[in-house]
Amino acid sequence: MITYQKIYDILRNEKYNEALQQLPKNFLEEIASYLHEKKEIINREQKNTELFSDTVRMTRKQLDNTLSIIKEIIAIRERKVLNLAFTAALTGINKGDTDNLLKHEKELFEITVGKLEENQKIVIQKLNGQANEEKKDLKNILIRFKEDVSAFLDEEGTELGPFKLGDIANLPQEIAQILLGDEKAILIETK
Numbered sequence: 001m002i003t004y005q006k007i008y009d010i011l012r013n014e015k016y017n018e019a020l021q022q023l024p025k026n027f028l029e030e031i032a033s034y035l036h037e038k039k040e041i042i043n044r045e046q047k048n049t050e051l052f053s054d055t056v057r058m059t060r061k062q063l064d065n066t067l068s069i070i071k072e073i074i075a076i077r078e079r080k081v082l083n084l085a086f087t088a089a090l091t092g093i094n095k096g097d098t099d100n101l102l103k104h105e106k107e108l109f110e111i112t113v114g115k116l117e118e119n120q121k122i123v124i125q126k127l128n129g130q131a132n133e134e135k136k137d138l139k140n141i142l143i144r145f146k147e148d149v150s151a152f153l154d155e156e157g158t159e160l161g162p163f164k165l166g167d168i169a170n171l172p173q174e175i176a177q178i179l180l181g182d183e184k185a186i187l188i189e190t191k
Helices: 005-017 028-049 054-091 103-127 171-183
Strands: 138-146 168-172 186-187
Touching: 005 054, 028 054, 054 103, 138 171, 168 171, 171 186
Parallel strands: none
Antiparallel strands: 138 168, 138 186
16 A cells, blocks of 8 residues: 555655666556545535534545646656667667656656657668668559549648649559549559
8 A cells, every 4th residue: 555655765766866766567556546525525524514624624635746747747747768779779788777667757768769769760860871761651652533633742742733634643652542532533554
């Protein structure tokens, strides 16, 4: 069972230690249960006694303080996770230092490391003259327009068209599928 003192101790440990601190695996569930319990006490006491009883005031204050402490713990841990991910992506260190991460923190770590490594590869490719922009699977489809179609923008914001009845265009698959689905064009078979 988690208490206000334990929550405060967790904050103090996270604040004054550089490494992520070990938390119970069900930490968030325990916190949620603690907060729910405090809210129930407030509701029960307000019904049974006067509106501003000492118990209600103290419990409300403790609840407010707990919420502030939780937010601070989460912010400190997220900063540590991001720093750990940055270090792991730069140095290639194995992700073994993730033992103290909670499940949602591991997901944040993995996504961040992946994005940082992807970014590093793109930068290195560009520096080496390999201008492999985005590697999208842009298979184009050859279509013939069945009616006039005014100009429109593709996913990158490039203007395509306008197209007239009978025009043939080699368009990205997603755009071509929309035009085919709206029966504004027909597919030209290429074999």
